[in-house]
Amino acid sequence: MSAIATPLPETRAAWTLPYRGKVGIACLIIAESSIFTIFVVAYLYYVGKSPAGPTPGEVLETPIFYTICLLSSSLTVHLAARFLQSGSRGAFLTLWFLTIVLGGLFLFGTGQEWHRLIYEHGLTISTNLFGTTYYSLVGLHASHVTAGLIMLTTVLLFGLAGRVGSEQSARVEVLSLYWHFVDVVWVVVFTVVYVLGR
Amino acid sequence: MSSDAMTFASAEATRQPWVETLHEWVTTVDHKRLGIMYLLYALFFLGVAGCEAMIMRIQLMYPHNDFVSPQVFNRMFTMHGTTMVFFVGIPILFGFANYLVPLMIGARDMAFPRLNAFSFWLTTLGGAVLYFSFVGGNGLYGAGNAPDIGWWAYAPLTAKAFSPGHSSDYWTIALLVAGFGTIGTAINIVATILCMRCPGMKLSRMPLLPWLNLVVSGMVLIAVTPLSAAQMMLCVDRYLGGHFFDTQAGGSAVLWMHFFWIFGHPEVYILILPCFAFMSEIIPVFSRKPIFGYPVMVGATVCIGFVSMSVWAHHMFSVGMSAYTNSFFTITTLAVGVPTGIKIFNWIGTLWGGKIQFRTPMLFSIGFLFQFLMAGLTGVMLGSAAFASQLTLSYFVVAHFHYTLVGGVLFGVFAAFYYWYPKMTGRMLSERLGKVHFWLFLIGFHLTFDLMHIPGVLGMPRRIYTYEARPGWAILNFLISIGAFIQAVAVLVFVWNLISSYFKGPEAGNDPWDAWTLEWSVSSPPPAYNFASIPTVASRRPLWDLKHPEDPDSLYE
Numbered sequence: 001m002s003a004i005a006t007p008l009p010e011t012r013a014a015w016t017l018p019y020r021g022k023v024g025i026a027c028l029i030i031a032e033s034s035i036f037t038i039f040v041v042a043y044l045y046y047v048g049k050s051p052a053g054p055t056p057g058e059v060l061e062t063p064i065f066y067t068i069c070l071l072s073s074s075l076t077v078h079l080a081a082r083f084l085q086s087g088s089r090g091a092f093l094t095l096w097f098l099t100i101v102l103g104g105l106f107l108f109g110t111g112q113e114w115h116r117l118i119y120e121h122g123l124t125i126s127t128n129l130f131g132t133t134y135y136s137l138v139g140l141h142a143s144h145v146t147a148g149l150i151m152l153t154t155v156l157l158f159g160l161a162g163r164v165g166s167e168q169s170a171r172v173e174v175l176s177l178y179w180h181f182v183d184v185v186w187v188v189v190f191t192v193v194y195v196l197g198r
Numbered sequence: 199m200s201s202d203a204m205t206f207a208s209a210e211a212t213r214q215p216w217v218e219t220l221h222e223w224v225t226t227v228d229h230k231r232l233g234i235m236y237l238l239y240a241l242f243f244l245g246v247a248g249c250e251a252m253i254m255r256i257q258l259m260y261p262h263n264d265f266v267s268p269q270v271f272n273r274m275f276t277m278h279g280t281t282m283v284f285f286v287g288i289p290i291l292f293g294f295a296n297y298l299v300p301l302m303i304g305a306r307d308m309a310f311p312r313l314n315a316f317s318f319w320l321t322t323l324g325g326a327v328l329y330f331s332f333v334g335g336n337g338l339y340g341a342g343n344a345p346d347i348g349w350w351a352y353a354p355l356t357a358k359a360f361s362p363g364h365s366s367d368y369w370t371i372a373l374l375v376a377g378f379g380t381i382g383t384a385i386n387i388v389a390t391i392l393c394m395r396c397p398g399m400k401l402s403r404m405p406l407l408p409w410l411n412l413v414v415s416g417m418v419l420i421a422v423t424p425l426s427a428a429q430m431m432l433c434v435d436r437y438l439g440g441h442f443f444d445t446q447a448g449g450s451a452v453l454w455m456h457f458f459w460i461f462g463h464p465e466v467y468i469l470i471l472p473c474f475a476f477m478s479e480i481i482p483v484f485s486r487k488p489i490f491g492y493p494v495m496v497g498a499t500v501c502i503g504f505v506s507m508s509v510w511a512h513h514m515f516s517v518g519m520s521a522y523t524n525s526f527f528t529i530t531t532l533a534v535g536v537p538t539g540i541k542i543f544n545w546i547g548t549l550w551g552g553k554i555q556f557r558t559p560m561l562f563s564i565g566f567l568f569q570f571l572m573a574g575l576t577g578v579m580l581g582s583a584a585f586a587s588q589l590t591l592s593y594f595v596v597a598h599f600h601y602t603l604v605g606g607v608l609f610g611v612f613a614a615f616y617y618w619y620p621k622m623t624g625r626m627l628s629e630r631l632g633k634v635h636f637w638l639f640l641i642g643f644h645l646t647f648d649l650m651h652i653p654g655v656l657g658m659p660r661r662i663y664t665y666e667a668r669p670g671w672a673i674l675n676f677l678i679s680i681g682a683f684i685q686a687v688a689v690l691v692f693v694w695n696l697i698s699s700y701f702k703g704p705e706a707g708n709d710p711w712d713a714w715t716l717e718w719s720v721s722s723p724p725p726a727y728n729f730a731s732i733p734t735v736a737s738r739r740p741l742w743d744l745k746h747p748e749d750p751d752s753l754y755e
Contacts, residue, residue, distance in 0.1 A: 015397040015398070017392065017393045017394070017395060018392055018393050019393065020309040020310070020389045020392075020393040020394070023309075023388060023389040023392045023393055024309065024310060024385055024386075024388075024389045027384070027385040027388050027389065027415075027419055028385055030416075030419045030420065031381050031384075031385070031419040031420075031422075031423045032423075034419065034420050034421075034423035034424060034427075035423045035424070035426060035427040035430075037424075038423075038424045038427035038428065038457060038460075039427055039431075042431065042442060042457075045450070045453060046448070046449070046450075049448040050447075050448050051447065051448050125434065125438045125439065125440055126438060126439030126440060126441070128441065128447065128448070129441045129442075129447055129448045129449060132434065132435075132440035132441045132442055132449075133442070136430070136431065136434055136440070136442075140430075
């Protein structure tokens with residue numbers, strides 16, 4: 001019996017746990033998805049229930065160009081993070097800047113569409129149920145794009161000041177995950193608003 | 199050289215000015231201090247919301263009483279419910295989670311200490327905004343101050359036409375802000391548990407308290423966010439003239455009910471699961487046995503987490519949903535009783551054959567077991583659509599959920615206070631005062647909430663400010679109010695115990711209960727860095743292994 005009395009020592013080297021930034025952003029993405037789900041459910045539930053116009057079919061135009069902009073920015077941010085990891089800072093900064101430009105273009109597109117809807121069609125958030133659900137869902141997404149652009153620009157400024165190197169690549173990766181999430185949400189919003197909702 | 203060292207030592211020995219102490223606490227990112235601040239904050243609001251409950255019970259003591267006006271009564275039940283759920287329940291449980299999770303998994307702090315402080319201060323801001331409504335809720339309308347829309351805030355009560363002034367805005371903003379704080383802490387707890395465990399602490403060796411808090415935090419991420427989304431929609435309606443819940447423009451009042459209860463029902467599990475966690479730590483220690491059926495406990499918790507996400511519409515059986523919907527939510531509601539029953543059996547299995555020590559934490563735990571079982575049984579009754587149609591919106595429902603939240607959550611929280619107070623302060627709470635607290639509270643609780651089922655069955659609706667002197671109603675309501683007073687006295691005994699023991703209680707030492715988890719391996723209160731060297735664990739009871747090197751748990755797991 002005494003032979004088994006010594007507990008086996010743990011092998012210390014094998015102890016690795018996930019990076020907290022990645023787990024944190026994954027949790028944030030789960031929480032945000034839940035918020036977006038509620039807004040999407042509200043949008044779909046209310047489609048066609050407005051007692052008065054304008055209706056989505058009458059006024060919405062599919063923003064294909066700006067959607068391509070936003071979705072391709074997911075690729076550029078991914079490549080930028082890869083370049084940072086491998087240490088080529090010039091390529092990182094260029095692609096990072098391109099991401100901001102593409103995201104900014106998308107935001108400009110949203111602004112243009114809202115301007116058209118408000119001034120040409122008289123659709124505001126309080127006009128009818130469609131206006132309420134449309135502006136809140138698209139606006140919620142646009143506010144996430146804005147938050148993302150602010151964070152991307154902060155990293156760019158630090159990068160131009162020479163403060164972002166490969167040792168920061170794990171953190172940059174976290175931000176790029178957030179940006180991917182914003183893009184995936186747009187795929188859902190696009191499908192709901194411009195495809196199913198019309 | 200030596201004089202330098204001496205002045206340094208004497209400077210440390212003198213007490214620093216209170217402004218500096220305050221500054222240290224306000225700017226702290228230490229999980230232990232934040233945990234204690236959460237607890238103090240929650241205890242403060244427990245007192246406030248308790249006073250609101252007392253005002254309601256005084257009003258309902260006699261038929262046709264006029265202690266407060268109907269308007270004030272509406273504000274009292276709204277503020278009581280909102281405060282107890284968002285500014286007592288969540289902060290008190292997050293306070294314990296904040297304090298205990300890093301210590302129990304052998305970490306030096308949470309994964310994101312600054313996010314932790316930020317979340318705490320957001321929650322604080324939420325509470326301040328809610329109570330500022332008493333001062334600022336009038337707006338320009340002279341339209342009544344604090345929110346009076348009930349804690350569900352069903353549409354159209356929240357519409358501008360029915361809630362002029364700003365009281366509902368304060369309610370909305372307070373819950374939105376506090377909700378963000380809650381989500382921040384939940385993210386932090388998940389990241390801490392997944393990324394900060396000490397070497398050797400696999401998930402299968404983690405104590406049940408962090409395990410249950412992991413599940414709770416996951417539920418917070420999915421279930422509290424729908425409330426935030428619904429509050430944003432309500433803001434759009436109230437500020438920007440939107441029509442989400444405006445039935446005249448095609449909006450739906452029932453959609454708000456769904457959104458609210460998609461949050462609201464998981465929320466009660468978010469409140470009760472941390473108390474299950476306390477039970478799973480306290481009952482084994484005072485039974486001198488390891489927890490019975492550890493893997494099943496974890497499995498049952500995860501199962502409760504999943505199933506509780508799909509039971510929300512049992513709050514809406516009387517709304518007029520389809521028969522299929524009613525059946526679905528009846529079945530899921532009854533199904534959630536199964537894993538909960540498993541947990542109760544496992545706690546009884548832990549007690550079975552143990553050398554039970556009836557210290558104060560154990561007394562509250564035993565009270566919890568009986569009362570939570572009772573609450574579960576009335577829950578099963580109400581979970582059946584046919585039965586709920588008869589008793590919904592009556593005092594039977596009020597009795598049921600107070601049985602879970604007072605008889606369950608509050609008893610669990612009291613047990614946790616008696617159990618971990620020595621770790622947090624270095625002093626034991628008085629056993630004598632603790633027993634007085636327990637018996638007074640137990641008697642008051644049963645007088646109030648056992649009897650409260652009966653007026654419900656007799657047909658007394660909830661949320662009424664007064665009632666007719668129907669046969670039996672007056673005496674029952676009088677006794678219910680007496681019970682409430684006894685509970686209030688018991689809570690005062692508890693508060694007195696907390697204060698007096700802090701100064702005069704016997705020294706606790708590192709490990710007053712001869713317990714087995716890592717928080718008892720460090721001094722009481724623990725140093726700012728928690729562990730001088732990060733521990734390595736080889737079993738679920740690392741301190742047992744340390745105390746019994748001849749027969750460690752690691753041989754059997």
